[in-house]
Amino acid sequence: MTVPLSWYLIFATALFSIGFFGVLARRNAIAVLMGVELMLNAVNVNLVAFWRYLTPTDLSGQIFVVFVFAVAAAEAAVGLALMISIYRTRKSINVDELNELKL
């Protein structure tokens, strides 16, 4: 355990922020979804690091991560299905072109 906990946290925050940038800046919805996946992964790193450094004998942290996997998979499936569906209608999945609904 030579690596300080804060290194993991900073890494996770950086990964989270990079993912968030992808969410905010990419035009293609699939790329946005990839950003979301990065964010979830960052949180997983957080959780596992906390588990290892704070409660190594209680496996709740790891169990939490498994649930995040499940949710991420479900979310990706539904999200991608939505994108394919909207692609069929509009022939585009650029997020910034989806602005028929506003104000």
Next chain:
Amino acid sequence: MNVSDIIRLLSPELILLITGFVVIGVDLARRREDEGRTAAAVAVVGLILAALAAIFLYFSSPNQIVFYTMAIDLYGLFFKVAAFIGVALVIIASVNYMAGRSKFLGEFYALLVFAALAISVLVSATNLILIYIGIEFLSITSYILTGFLRGNERSEEAAIKYFLYGASAGAILLFGMSLLFGLTGTTDLAAVGKALEAGGDMHWLGLVALVLVLAGLGYKASLVPFHQWAPDTYDGAPTPISAFLSTASKAAGFAIVGRVFLVAFSDFHPEWTQVLAAIAVLTMFLGNLTALKQKSVKRMLAYSSIGQAGYILLGLVAVSNDPTFGGVNGLMIYLFGYIFTNVGAFLLLLPIEKKSGGSTDMEQFDGLATRAPGLALLMSLFLISLAGIPPTAGFIGKFYVFASVINQRMIVLGALAAVNTVIAAFYYLNVIRHMYFAESAVEGGVTVGRGLMTVLAINAIMVLAIGIFAQFFMTWVNSSLALVTASGF
């Protein structure tokens, strides 16, 4: 705790689970023949059974923790009953609307039942993991339901925006939860609360987690500035789903915000009171002022429901131990009445949309009093309730929430809320004005199906009943304030 106890305590959830599968099965067997009517009927019966089970539990064995992560307490049961009724009303009203719009009607009703299941789990959850799963479960079913009208650009756009917003907010929520876990080493809400209380000098760093969790949960309750998905989504979604999202789903959001803040963040009460007060003021003003400028009634209701969220939040801001004006009881009765009022108002748009071919602009309401006096009267009743004018459910809710605020000596907050009711009265009345004081450009009456009429009538009766027999409902609410904070089996 033996098996029969578990089955009994989880009976609402189990009934919903079985109902969901039965609905799909029934629809597979009868597809095309009845346009989903059987499936809808089964779903409604299942929801009513689940509500009855919840009511039964309410009287039998309140306040127990089941399987470490769920508290079967009166607080949760209250929201369960409210949400089940709301979803059942939405389903009945959807039958005519959805027939012909989609081939997957069984799935539609099954998803609504599963959404009810998600709410049911969420409002009872006392563990960060279950809260996360519950929120995401509710969100994912909502995304699908919002985008259910395949090929309809607005519905699809609404769904994808909701999805992107919800997924990102979910990640932020999760980040906050991971910090809570890191600070306290546990995922149980009560234990988190205790650990934060014992946190010593640095305990205020828990505020970081609080902010992230607030953003992640607040979006469900459409609190400003986490509300922006809401108007677009309510506008584009199938109208019954807008009704669902702005009522039952929002109620679940408030329920869980309430539980997390009261149990896990109880030590931060002075801090979050200020933050939530600011958010409530922002939410009220933004919702109401923007609603003022809308030309489409559907969009106006979307913004109005944001404004309403601001009033509801005041209940949490003014939380106290006062037995009469404790704040949370105001929040609960407000939400309970609001479910009926807003479901009614949104569903009333269905016949209007049908008549106009999709538009809900103010002009479509012109002269409705002549063309369909009953419908106009019902709409007026719902709008009056939203405006908080007695003797309706909306008045009772506002009365308790405002009284709690004033009771806490938050005079400025009370005054700002009062200003908002005046602004809101203006745009609600504007619709009444269109219905009663304008010559209609459109000719002919508005037809309302039997199912929808039943739902509207139930809503109207409930709106008035809560207003008139407030004694009965408030007794119920006041007895529901119990929050299970103990952990363990």
Next chain:
Amino acid sequence: MVGQALFILTAGITLLMALGVVLARNLFHAALFLVGAFFGIAVLFILLEAEFLGAAQIIIYIGAIATLIVFAIMLSRHVMGKEAGAYNRNWYFALAGVVFFFLLLGWLLIKMPFNLVTAEVPADAIAQIGQGFVGHYVVPFEVASVLLLVALIGAIMLARER
């Protein structure tokens, strides 16, 4: 020291991969970078002695989610030609916001007082995880399975040809 070096190497590569995901103009390349980032995180899990999660990460993220993403890219491929820009017009605001967020949150996190516990990971960790799923966390477990089923139904319904 070896641990630290290993961490810095893995973390650095993972962050670079992540940057690749959000910066690559070609979506297909972005997906490949994503697989790389997932892999790097799996390595970090193993460094943290969470072998089970490392394996699960590879199976679920790379085996399922990344594959799904690639499918989706292929299904909507010809839209992402060279003509469309990869970023929306507000990307610099986004960049500034994200950097601000990172600095702020990073600073707050460094100040956080965590109660570190030094202990060995139990030998039967995987068994304990399994027990957790049928013990304390049985309700989330069941709910998650229903959630996956619902997502499946929804995804099929949404993505099917009309």
Next chain:
Amino acid sequence: MHDYPFVFNLTWLIPLPTALAFFAIIFFTNPKKRLSSNVAIGAVIIAWILSWAVAFAFFLKPELTEHPFDLHVPWLPMGEIAFHMGVAVDAVTAGMLFMVGFVLTMIFIYSSGYMTFPGHLDPKQYPEAAKEGLDPRYSRFFAYISLFATGMLGLVVADNLLMLFIFWEIMGLCSYLLIGFWFDKSYPDPNQITPKQAGLKAFLTTRVGDVLFMMGLIFLFIHAGTLNFQAIFANVEFMEELAAATVTLPVFGAVSWAVLISILIFWGAIGKSAQFPLHVWLPDAMEGPTPVSALIHAATMVSAGVYLIVRMAPLFAASSHGVNGAMTFVAFIGAFTALFAATIGVAQKDIKKVLAYSTISQLGYMFAALGIGAWVAAIIHLLVHAFFKALLFLGSGSVIHGVEHGHHHVHEHGHGHDDEHGHEEYFDPQDMFNMGGLLKRMPITGWTFIAGALSLSAFPFITAGFWSKDEILAHAWDGGHMAVYWTLAIGAFLTAFYTFRQVFLTFFGKPRTEAAEHAPESVRAMTWPLIGLAFFAIFGGFVAVPKSFPVFGKIFSDFMIKLMEMQGEFYPFLHVAPAEFHWTPAIISMTLALSGIVVAWLVYGWKPLEAGQPDPLKRWLGPVYTVLEKKYYFDEFYHLIAVRPTLWLASFFARFDRGVIDRIVNWVGAFGRWLAATLRKWFDEYVIDGAVNGVGLVTTWTGAVVRLIQTGQAQTYLLILLLSVAVLLLLIPLR
């Protein structure tokens, strides 16, 4: 338990028939116009019978004042106790029931005759309604007034403040619907307010008062734990506590809770009863059909404000122990409004607007009375005023109707000048200068109107208005409130003047238009209610003749005063002292009232105006009158300090030296106009425009902000989410 007559148990039924009628009309009888009106009239007659049964049962047992009837059921649980809803009957309620039941019935019957096919609608558009000769929305009108009646009756019998508030709001909603009833009416002059706008204005203005009222209500509830009138006012300790406990407010400093609550509640009354500065909605509310004006201005909504303060009087009395007595505020607002509105009434040409300002003024009398502690006088004047003001409004409606018919008659027979040009010039059937000589054409309307006018002018001895007004003035004199006394006395002169200006312009002289020449008398459904109301307008006041007054005092008992005094003694703090009859103030007020009538006769009655001849006041006042005529909404200062003295001085001097005074008047007029224009400009620019622009600016600004952020771009939303989170996080270390 006390022994109450059985009929009291039926009190809660009183608001019910009209409520049922409302639903019956909306859901069932809507397509059948005559059936709808019959349902509504039937319902209101049942309510009337019930009201009078309860009222007389009380009058027959005056000893009940010591333990008023109260019947209630639990409604909202409040911790241990529950909030009760119920009905109560005391002397005030009985008096109100007596008046409200009767006046409502008269108005309903009158409406069935009044709501004929209106002139502003195109008969081709509504062929069916035009054939029947009834308003196309006839049924709806009766549905609305039924609900309105429910609101008023419920308000009167309510035994607690919250229930009162609920019925109060129901009335507010109905008044909105009713004022805007002819929403499709528009005028050639874009500046003239339309019914639609007037309804909204009324609702929003009163809502300002309502919000403050509700705040007061909540404060009172938090302190008292109940809102039941008897429970609060009978609790002497609590009232003393409330008067002693202070709260520190920004700007005002420390005030007692009793004062704060009283003043907050009083604001509700200011809005509802159209007192300064929330009076602006009432004159515009004249855009509604005339029976509505009678409903709102006479019997019901506006008097609800006075009734509220009558009910809350013990609290006001308790609050005046301290320095900043709330009653001083009430007296000031009342007296000021009484004079201020009377001055405006002088220069109106719309027959209904005169009555509107007169109503504001008379309500001011009642508040002034309450403010100086003349509780009984206020109640008596409230009851009497309702009769004669309903009479005057219905009478004016009858006149308008007649003139409108005359106008149509002229057109149908083709000897109007307008037809030659192929288009119709706008004809205002409410303009008094289009009338004249109507007494011959419409004798019943005319004579009953004159009866009402005499009563309003407080014609000595024989009219109800004299006795009730005298009671207020006597109290002011007795109590040494000289400022109030003289303000009200001058107001009495003006009242007599403008009332008889109206009478002479409308009913005497020669008809000034062909329309007036051909005006027929109204149908019986309209004239009978006039006769009924006229009876009470004249004789109703005899219940208020003081015992000490010679001859009359012996003949008529002062039974009503006695009853109210007994009731007042039931409430601690109220200190109801009977006013002695004094010749000095009585003679002063008599002189003023009579001289008002005489001056009106000199100006308008002596040499009646010819067709097209302008108002003589206009000639003498020149520019000032133009300012008034242009419907400048007479901003308040202008009226008090410029127009009124000018008008008054002018009309006074011009009588005996026209030549000399002309120049001075012109100068004063010019000065007045300059002052008015300046003040108005200032007022408009900084106050009205400021407020309007402020509101507009805020909504525009919000709109702009929302447009900026609600772009439809999901990623922008998420960026705002992120930045919001970052800002909230930033607050943590900055804490």
